[in-house]
Amino acid sequence: MADKNFTPDLSVKFAGKIYSPNPFWLASAPPTNCGEQVMRAFDAGWGGAVWKTLGDPIVNVSSRYSSVDWNGQRMMGLNNIELITDRPLDVNLREISEVKKRYPKQAVIASLMVESKREAWHKIVQQTEDAGADGLELNFGCPHGMSERGMGSAVGQVPEYTQMITEWVKEKARTPVLVKLTPNISDIRVVARAAKRGGADGLSAINTINSITGIDLDTFVPRPNVDGKSSHGGYCGPAVKPIALNLVQQVQGDAEASLPLSGIGGISDWRDATEFLLLGCSNVQVCTAVMHYGYRIVEDMADGLSNWMREKGFATIADFRGKSLQNVQEWKHLNLNYKIVARIHEEKCIGCELCYTACWDGAHQCIHLDRVGAKGGGHMTPAMREANSRQSIAMTPIPKLDHALAGNGNEPYATPLARIPRVDEDECVGCNLCSLVCPVEDCITMEQVETHLAAQSWEQRMGDASNPARKCD
Amino acid sequence: MSTAQKYEPNLELAARFPEIHPPFDQVSAVTEANRCLYCFDAPCMAACPTHIDVPRFIKKIAQGNLRGSALTILDANILGASCARVCPVDVLCEGACVFHRYNKQPIEIGRLQRHAMDAFWRDGAKLERKALAERPGRVACIGAGPASLSFAAEMRMQGFRVTVFERKPLPGGLNTYGVAEYKLRSSDSLREIELVRSLGVEFRFGEDVGSEVALSKLEQDYDFIFLGIGLGRMRELDVPGGKHAGVVDALQFIADYKTGGKLTVGRRVAVVGAGNTAIDAARAALRLGANEVRMLYRRDESSISAFLLEYEQAREEGVRFHWWTQPVEVVASKDSSRVEAIQCVRTEMDSRGELQMLRESRFAISCDMVIPAIGQLPLLEFLNGCRGVKVDGGRVIVDRATGQTSNPKYFAGGDCVNGGREVVDAVADGKRTALAVAKMLEKLHG
Numbered sequence: 001m002a003d004k005n006f007t008p009d010l011s012v013k014f015a016g017k018i019y020s021p022n023p024f025w026l027a028s029a030p031p032t033n034c035g036e037q038v039m040r041a042f043d044a045g046w047g048g049a050v051w052k053t054l055g056d057p058i059v060n061v062s063s064r065y066s067s068v069d070w071n072g073q074r075m076m077g078l079n080n081i082e083l084i085t086d087r088p089l090d091v092n093l094r095e096i097s098e099v100k101k102r103y104p105k106q107a108v109i110a111s112l113m114v115e116s117k118r119e120a121w122h123k124i125v126q127q128t129e130d131a132g133a134d135g136l137e138l139n140f141g142c143p144h145g146m147s148e149r150g151m152g153s154a155v156g157q158v159p160e161y162t163q164m165i166t167e168w169v170k171e172k173a174r175t176p177v178l179v180k181l182t183p184n185i186s187d188i189r190v191v192a193r194a195a196k197r198g199g200a201d202g203l204s205a206i207n208t209i210n211s212i213t214g215i216d217l218d219t220f221v222p223r224p225n226v227d228g229k230s231s232h233g234g235y236c237g238p239a240v241k242p243i244a245l246n247l248v249q250q251v252q253g254d255a256e257a258s259l260p261l262s263g264i265g266g267i268s269d270w271r272d273a274t275e276f277l278l279l280g281c282s283n284v285q286v287c288t289a290v291m292h293y294g295y296r297i298v299e300d301m302a303d304g305l306s307n308w309m310r311e312k313g314f315a316t317i318a319d320f321r322g323k324s325l326q327n328v329q330e331w332k333h334l335n336l337n338y339k340i341v342a343r344i345h346e347e348k349c350i351g352c353e354l355c356y357t358a359c360w361d362g363a364h365q366c367i368h369l370d371r372v373g374a375k376g377g378g379h380m381t382p383a384m385r386e387a388n389s390r391q392s393i394a395m396t397p398i399p400k401l402d403h404a405l406a407g408n409g410n411e412p413y414a415t416p417l418a419r420i421p422r423v424d425e426d427e428c429v430g431c432n433l434c435s436l437v438c439p440v441e442d443c444i445t446m447e448q449v450e451t452h453l454a455a456q457s458w459e460q461r462m463g464d465a466s467n468p469a470r471k472c473d
Numbered sequence: 474m475s476t477a478q479k480y481e482p483n484l485e486l487a488a489r490f491p492e493i494h495p496p497f498d499q500v501s502a503v504t505e506a507n508r509c510l511y512c513f514d515a516p517c518m519a520a521c522p523t524h525i526d527v528p529r530f531i532k533k534i535a536q537g538n539l540r541g542s543a544l545t546i547l548d549a550n551i552l553g554a555s556c557a558r559v560c561p562v563d564v565l566c567e568g569a570c571v572f573h574r575y576n577k578q579p580i581e582i583g584r585l586q587r588h589a590m591d592a593f594w595r596d597g598a599k600l601e602r603k604a605l606a607e608r609p610g611r612v613a614c615i616g617a618g619p620a621s622l623s624f625a626a627e628m629r630m631q632g633f634r635v636t637v638f639e640r641k642p643l644p645g646g647l648n649t650y651g652v653a654e655y656k657l658r659s660s661d662s663l664r665e666i667e668l669v670r671s672l673g674v675e676f677r678f679g680e681d682v683g684s685e686v687a688l689s690k691l692e693q694d695y696d697f698i699f700l701g702i703g704l705g706r707m708r709e710l711d712v713p714g715g716k717h718a719g720v721v722d723a724l725q726f727i728a729d730y731k732t733g734g735k736l737t738v739g740r741r742v743a744v745v746g747a748g749n750t751a752i753d754a755a756r757a758a759l760r761l762g763a764n765e766v767r768m769l770y771r772r773d774e775s776s777i778s779a780f781l782l783e784y785e786q787a788r789e790e791g792v793r794f795h796w797w798t799q800p801v802e803v804v805a806s807k808d809s810s811r812v813e814a815i816q817c818v819r820t821e822m823d824s825r826g827e828l829q830m831l832r833e834s835r836f837a838i839s840c841d842m843v844i845p846a847i848g849q850l851p852l853l854e855f856l857n858g859c860r861g862v863k864v865d866g867g868r869v870i871v872d873r874a875t876g877q878t879s880n881p882k883y884f885a886g887g888d889c890v891n892g893g894r895e896v897v898d899a900v901a902d903g904k905r906t907a908l909a910v911a912k913m914l915e916k917l918h919g
Binding site: 071072350351352353354356357382385386389390392393394395396397398414415419439440 | 506507520522874895897901
């Protein structure tokens with residue numbers, strides 16, 4: 001075992017140039033709207049901040065946000081129609097200078113968005129670098145409002161524009177240039193490659209996803225409501241993490257696109273952050289979780305990551321960065337001869353029967369409730385089972401009236417045997433669904449079954465002309 | 474159609490008996506509803522005598538379909554509102570919750586059910602009948618307690634004509650007269666019965682149909698007769714002084730404060746017995762202002778018939794329990810104007826497991842009111858005259874699946890059949906019987 005008594009080093013140097021004491025940056029968004037906020041964020045422990053996008057000041061609408069709640073949890077996903085900064089450029093620049101003076105160790109990145117003119121980009125690059133920004137992030141991702149004016153995702157959706165503007169910026173920039181990618185495109189790699197061709201030093205991904213979060217069923221107006229109308233917005237928060245991870249992997253798995261990458265998308269805690277780092281991100285950016293709970297969440301992000309690194313014996317972020325990339329393959333390379341089946345651990349089962357109904361209605365009808373009673377009980381459909389229960393006669397147990405009805409006390413498990421499902425392992429395809437719906441930790445585990453067959457992928461099977469499976473197509 | 478006596482809610486009563494299970498607010502109801510796992514073939518549903526589809530109604534609360542939730546409840550149990558308040562849920566639905574096996578608090582099913590039902594009433598309590606057409610066939614119910622109400626509601630739902638005969642001035646049986654007010658207010662019971670009436674059930678109050686003549690008339694006028702007569706009066710405290718005016722049986726005491734406007738109680742009260750009704754009376758006595766409430770029971774706490782939770786709550790509220798204590802005499806003052814004490818002896822279990830009174834251990838407990846709560850007697854005088862309906866041990870014998878008695882014209886359910894259980898058991902009996910009777914009426918009238 002590795003020595004667990006070291007202090008892991010969380011610091012990172014993005015693109016070899018931008019130092020931050022930990023990999024946790026605030027994304028360009030409301031939490032980085034002004035200097036006072038950014039300084040409080042740094043006091044709380046954030047390693048860097050990407051300033052709310054600078055450009056020609058705009059006018060915002062009211063209201064601006066809407067969210068998706070799930071099963072009583074608030075803000076599983078957040079949507080916004082807010083534009084870039086609405087503060088004068090000189091005020092933002094002055095505050096950037098002041099923050100950098102007071103917090104020299106934390107990274108301050110300026111997010112930029114101006115009209116698609118070379119001089120405009122040159123000018124703002126010069127101004128922000130003069131103010132002391134450690135790097136620049138080109139906002140080619142914002143999907144709402146600004147895109148209607150030819151900026152944001154209107155640039156990021158066209159590889160040629162992305163490359164052209166990146167080139168203009170690089171003509172002038174002295175600090176590293178990151179291009180922020182939009183997910184609202186069919187193949188994110190095409191734009192990432194264009195940014196790389198344009199000379200970008202790094203990428204950040206993903207920006208928000210086009211969304212309509214919901215519609216008020218009384219007024220028929222989608223949210224957020226702006227005087228009886230709405231507009232599509234940018235979706236973020238925990239709901240988008242799986243999409244972001246996939247897009248990050250696509251970029252990092254592509255040699256022509258791959259660059260130092262700042263991972264963004266639904267990161268709420270240290271585990272989310274670690275997953276992005278494992279897919280090759282150099283650092284991560286956070287917004288929604290801070291909008292929900294405040295800057296203080298960074299404490300556990302750093303603490304949790306440190307503890308995990310100590311547990312795993314990783315001294316630096318570089319020790320594990322990208323470690324999972326090799327484990328993402330195309331489907332055709334997966335082993336067809338690998339077999340797992342579900343095992344229900346009876347002593348943990350609480351008898352909710354969610355696995356049973358999930359397998360019957362949503363999977364392969366191989367979980368049965370036939371441990372008690374006549375053989376062939378497995379042929380009863382779920383509807384027949386429920387009908388039986390409804391026809392049973394139940395009474396309130398009253399001890400003095402019910403002396404004869406005491407339980408037999410011979411049940412082997414806490415849950416009545418009749419309610420503990422049984423897996424037909426011959427029929428089980430190892431899909432995982434039952435273990436996903438089971439509310440009890442480790443009650444249903446997926447166990448490997450020895451097939452005595454050598455590993456073989458679809459590609460290998462199709463490439464082998466002697467294989468009878470070939471004849472099927 | 475004769476109408477129920479007008480019931481005026483008593484403000485002082487309401488102030489003295491705040492509800493013991495406060496309602497959820499909207500947010501906490503949804504939060505609680507979202508904890509529900511939505512078990513398949515859920516144990517809570519099986520444990521409920523009326524088989525309310527608990528996960529379904531809870532899911533509907535979580536999903537903002539409160540009317541659908543209430544209708545899911547009412548479809549199984551027309552008295553879903555009162556059951557939400559009075560059911561001993563810890564031995565029924567909540568007791569069956571799978572979370573007990575997962576170190577988690579069971580879902581608060583009773584309070585969620587109340588949440589849905591409260592919304593139903595806020596929304597105007599509109600309930601449509603399943604069969605809008607009138608169908609040939611008439612049935613009568615004797616007694617307007619939960620069993621009859623449930624039977625009558627289901628018969629009307631299916632389009633048959635129902636008349637409920639009740640000798641008391643108000644309907645609802647124990648729901649109106651006998652359930653502790655802090656659990657179920659009489660006004661809420663009566664509101665719920667208005668829902669049953671709105672389906673077209675005819676009520677006739679103040680009519681005693683127990684005589685041979687009245688019964689044979691009913692048999693001519695109706696195809697079938699449902700006996701929902703409950704149990705009879707409470708057992709008397711059979712000791713010297715037991716008939717003193719300061720000795721009031723628990724059901725009388727409860728009915729007096731709930732519907733009789735009698736909000737007075739002794740300063741020092743001795744309740745005899747340790748069943749749920751005894752506990753209800755003891756806790757009511759505290760609320761009405763008694764300084765001291767003692768419960769006397771001839772065995773110990775392991776033998777009480779009260780539900781554990783009821784017993785624990787009574788203790789927390791300050792009721793004092795005297796185990797192995799058997800009353801032998803109620804002692805009145807010299808001018809016999811008031812009770813002064815109850816004389817008791819100690820009891821013990823002998824080596825053969827039989828309870829023995831220790832005669833020489835006589836001692837007095839001072840009190841100015843005695844409330845016996847030692848069980849209800851069967852309505853034997855009624856049942857014995859009831860047209861060959863077989864009775865065993867004070868209970869009407871029925872076919873469990875249909876509720877039919879030994880006289881095929883008569884059906885029965887509720888306390889007169891089960892010996893005295895819960896509202897929900899009576900509702901289940903009434904509904905099950907109604908479904909069977911409906912089939913028979915279809916056969917009878919084609």
